[in-house]
Amino acid sequence: MRRNWKxxxxxxxxxxxxxxxxxxxxxxxxxxxxxxxxxMGISLDSHYKYLSTGRLPAILIPTLEMACxxxxxxxxxxxxAGKLVIDRPKGRKASDSDLVEFNTGFAKALQMLGDFHxxxxxxxxxxxxxQRHLEAAAWHHANVAQHATPELDFEA
Numbered sequence: 001m002r003r004n005w006k007x008x009x010x011x012x013x014x015x016x017x018x019x020x021x022x023x024x025x026x027x028x029x030x031x032x033x034x035x036x037x038x039x040m041g042i043s044l045d046s047h048y049k050y051l052s053t054g055r056l057p058a059i060l061i062p063t064l065e066m067a068c069x070x071x072x073x074x075x076x077x078x079x080x081a082g083k084l085v086i087d088r089p090k091g092r093k094a095s096d097s098d099l100v101e102f103n104t105g106f107a108k109a110l111q112m113l114g115d116f117h118x119x120x121x122x123x124x125x126x127x128x129x130x131q132r133h134l135e136a137a138a139w140h141h142a143n144v145a146q147h148a149t150p151e152l153d154f155e156a
Contacts (some may be wrong), residue, residue: 002026005070009079009128014054016076017064021051024068039067079131086139091146102136109133 005023010016024031037047040063050056056064056073065071078085094102112129115121 007132008072009131010072010076011124012054013073013076013080014051016072017051017054017056020064020068020070020072023070023072027069036064036067040064084131084134084138086135086142089139089143089146091143091149093147094140094143102140105129105133105136 003022003026005026008019008023010019021033021036024036025033033047034044037044040047040060042050042060050060061073061077065073075085109129109132112121112126116123116126
């Protein structure tokens with residue numbers, strides 16, 4: 001079963017670093033740890049050291065994220081500081097599937113919250129579900145605000 005990277009949340013910096021490289025290898029079949037290290041301009045030994053200890057120099061974070069094609073480390077750093085992270089909305093109309101996904105996320109977060117208070121769910125899983133729902137709500141809020149002046153969608 002493939003991982004749903006869009007909903008992935010990491011609990012530590014080392015998890016985020018490893019998730020970053022796992023995502024790259026999952027999405028790009030020809031990408032290996034040595035190729036990621038090569039794209040970053042560091043040795044493979046240094047790359048493995050950074051992954052195992054979590055002591056990646058801050059100046060290399062954008063390089064790693066560019067090499068891997070995601071922002072898992074930056075997202076973890078921001079959420080660890082208590083910030084809410086959302087992708088910048090383009091001001092496009094929400095599709096029916098967007099709204100269904102938003103509602104499903106809310107229902108899951110509410111279910112997890114109830115389960116947590118009954119002792120059936122862990123705090124970590126409940127916090128992750130609530131974080132995903134808050135991010136989705138913030139994205140829709142900003143998307144509605146941006147709707148009057150939509151941006152061009154260059155990523156399509």
